[in-house]
Amino acid sequence: MPELPEVETVVLILDEQIKGHQLLDHSVYWDKTIVNHQELLALHGQKVMRVSRRGKYILWQMETSNIVIHLRMEGKFYKLEKNAARNKHSHVIFHFDDFDLAFNDTRKFGRIEVSHDLDHYFSHKLGFEPWDEHLTKEYLRDKAKSRKVHLKTFLLDQSVIAGIGNIYADEICFKLKLSPFTRVHHIPLYKWEECIESTRQVLAEAIASGGTTVRSYTASLGITGRFQLQIHVYGRANQPCHTCNTALIKSVVGQRSTVYCPKCQKRI
């Protein structure tokens, strides 16, 4: 599923493909995909000024407002010839001046919403971006000291750091050499510095390779031939640890499947 690196890749491609183009209108085939229909209708005729990202959200800056898109599990965009046949999983089709752009989402979890005030929209949802200079070890320590949750749950909390999902949460715990079950209020200050470094390294590596799972999102937008990212733990239950050869363990943290090395990753 798309996490920050995948969304970043989609954003770069979308910016190249739709910036400067005029949104004529759109068709809706699954109502709940669109949060506020009237506001979206009001943007017909406007050009896309810029496509950007905040956390896992895709932002289309229009002339008078913003279209905010979350892909959730399986949302993806396909660029189509005008009036091409609709795929049964295309729930919204944006009709641009000289092409169509389909929002395809088998699980129907993705959401498209218009927001006039992004700062307000994200203020309670999202914490700092991974590369924000305000993301410091003191910030993480302070956020964690009143929390009893496991490290993995903390990393998945978008109001702490924005953009980490299930795949990279496991990878970050592995790089940090901490068990995903570590209680965050037990983690010392110096380890939070390492956490920031690990997070940035894991995400940067993933962005550099175009996102782990991004191939399916972008094939139709003209990107092919990307190599899969080297994944150390996610989806590798029972396989040998890349560091010590111990069999990796599959477990559940916060109702999410979790894989870790019982030897390399200790609880504090």
Place this chain on the structure above:
DNA sequence: AAACGGTCCTGTAAGC
């Protein structure tokens, strides 16, 4: 305030 559990969805795979 923080934690928890249910909800939304459907394709895939396992099980009888």
Place this chain on the structure above:
DNA sequence: TGCTTACAGGACCGTT
């Protein structure tokens, strides 16, 4: 073989 059931999960919301 064909049917049923379990499972995957990001964000959100009501309850504890």
